[in-house]
């Protein structure tokens with residue numbers, strides 16, 4: 001049944017239009033003034049949108065839905081990260097109130113926000129609040145975690161130093177593990193956490209889907225395999241279950257994390273490839289992770305950290321290994337998205353893509369760099385020549401704008417590009433990397449246009465020349481996101497023929513102070529023409 005929506009301010013590619021649209025069979029059938037729409041569809045159901053702002057449903061182009069679902073069941077540490085004492089108290093409280101949990105997990109602390117002692121927690125800190133069971137608390141970024149003694153014992157890394165490829169078990173001066181685990185070393189403990197079965201995965205993803213709905217998100221590009229050691233078949237099966245049950249209220253483009261040639265080959269041999277699926281559930285790029293994060297100093301830089309001259313961070317692949325897996329996926333027709341934050345990691349990723357294109361030229365592969373944070377203009381030019389996409393997370397500026405100068409020194413003058421990518425002809429899209437940050441799209445849009453923190457102390461904008469216009473910021477979460485998944489002709493716009501996914505906002509962002517954009521509430525969400533919020 002066609003439905004007419006009237007009395008709205010509609011965000012279109014040609015500006016904001018006062019009027020409405022008609023939806024039919026899950027798609028927009030027509031868009032225009034109220035008089036025009038009334039002429040096309042004089043009777044039938046009509047919805048008055050009360051003069052509110054309507055934009056295409058938001059598309060978060062890089063996040064982790066399953067991991068979000070897991071975090072929602074753990075100790076929530078981001079609300080108490082103002083001090084180490086609060087974080088530890090929250091872990092203790094969670095352990096006390098969850099006596100049946102065999103493994104105490106928490107997520108979201110950030111030592112840069114601690115006002116008491118600005119350092120990583122240690123095993124001793126955790127032993128004091130959770131002595132009886134294994135405990136692992138992960139930093140907000142996901143690239144550093146701290147285990148208590150019970151967890152270290154269980155993992156067999158309590159005694160002598162252990163060396164981990166692409167990771168680090170930190171030790172004190174006497175050579176004893178402090179409990180701090182970086183990158184691949186986190187897996188030594190994580191592997192021991194009881195895994196959810198397919199039903200457990202389904203419940204966690206279901207919870208996460210409900211959570212993102214409140215932010216106006218109708219499409220996610222999600223990497224669900226890097227966070228938990230579960231099988232690809234179980235992830236796919238869980239999504240199919242949710243869909244059968246009518247609970248798949250977000251369109252999913254899976255960023256398939258297959259970090260080894262063996263895993264990639266098994267995936268390809270099973271007949272999977274980029275584009276497999278339909279408009280509800282589709283397989284996206286091969287996802288690889290080539291370094292860590294800037295906050296935890298595990299992002300791999302060309303030169304040492306300004307505030308830690310003894311380290312350049314951690315590269316998780318050698319150049320040869322990265323070249324081999326990229327070439328295999330590229331030759332098989334896969335899209336590829338590589339997590340690279342440091343300029344050193346980006347160099348390796350670009351080398352791998354250039355090598356693959358030289359040996360096996362392919363048009364419109366839309367390979368991408370996820371994060372692209374420490375990126376200079378020569379690297380951006382190489383991305384442009386390769387037709388690559390940048391998956392940025394403007395909301396990272398909320399925290400990273402406070403540490404970028406100390407981590408990078410002079411190199412901070414050419415980092416977190418956004419406007420210059422667009423000017424340089426590089427396509428980009430926006431996301432949250434949730435659960436690293438909340439999937440709060442309006443907060444991300446605010447960071448994109450202000451280049452400033454909003455939860456943290458006031459400061460000056462970080463490289464204001466890289467600010468996006470509000471129009472481009474909205475596009476980065478809508479039409480630009482659709483481009484990243486090869487769906488720019490079917491979603492991300494309010495235009496005839498496009499999927500009728502849209503969000504109704506409480507006020508017009510174009511009439512709102514930039515510093516208050518994050519306060520704009522999402523008052524309605526429609527997916528394929530059906531109201532879901």
Ligand SMILES: [Zn+2]
Pocket residue numbers: 062063064223433
């Ligand atoms: Zn991520």
